[in-house]
Amino acid sequence: MNFLGIDFGNKRIGLSLGDDECFLAVPLGCLQVHSWMQIFQELEEVVQMRHIHQMVVGYPYNMDDSVGQKAQEVDRFIAELQKKIPLPVERVDERLTSESVEDLYHRSGKNRQKLRRKGMIDAAAATIILQEFLDQINFT
Numbered sequence: 001m002n003f004l005g006i007d008f009g010n011k012r013i014g015l016s017l018g019d020d021e022c023f024l025a026v027p028l029g030c031l032q033v034h035s036w037m038q039i040f041q042e043l044e045e046v047v048q049m050r051h052i053h054q055m056v057v058g059y060p061y062n063m064d065d066s067v068g069q070k071a072q073e074v075d076r077f078i079a080e081l082q083k084k085i086p087l088p089v090e091r092v093d094e095r096l097t098s099e100s101v102e103d104l105y106h107r108s109g110k111n112r113q114k115l116r117r118k119g120m121i122d123a124a125a126a127t128i129i130l131q132e133f134l135d136q137i138n139f140t
């Protein structure tokens with residue numbers, strides 16, 4: 001089974017791929033958000049081209065486990081996504097994934113602004129989100 005990891009954002013959407021054979025997520029890249037119609041079309045192309053069976057979306061719970069405005073935006077995105085692409089969607093807690101990726105790049109001496117423009121931080125965050133999901137299904 002093939003999985004698509006998604007790190008939702010209003011400017012960029014990070015993507016990653018994984019499967020249930022090797023249980024390893026890898027970055028796929030980033031989609032620039034110009035219009036939601038364009039995003040759903042590009043996601044549909046990725047799903048078809050990569051033979052995706054399930055999508056895994058990072059869910060931004062607040063630090064106190066409550067659901068805030070950003071999580072509500074993700075809920076709306078997922079609802080629309082499932083209308084356009086009728087595949088199962090799993091939510092994975094994404095608290096601090098982007099921050100941990102940025103910190104990792106910062107400690108390695110990489111320019112965060114340049115990496116963010118290239119979408120590498122978003123793709124890496126999507127990879128962490130998907131890897132957490134793959135670890136859960138592999139070890140349960």
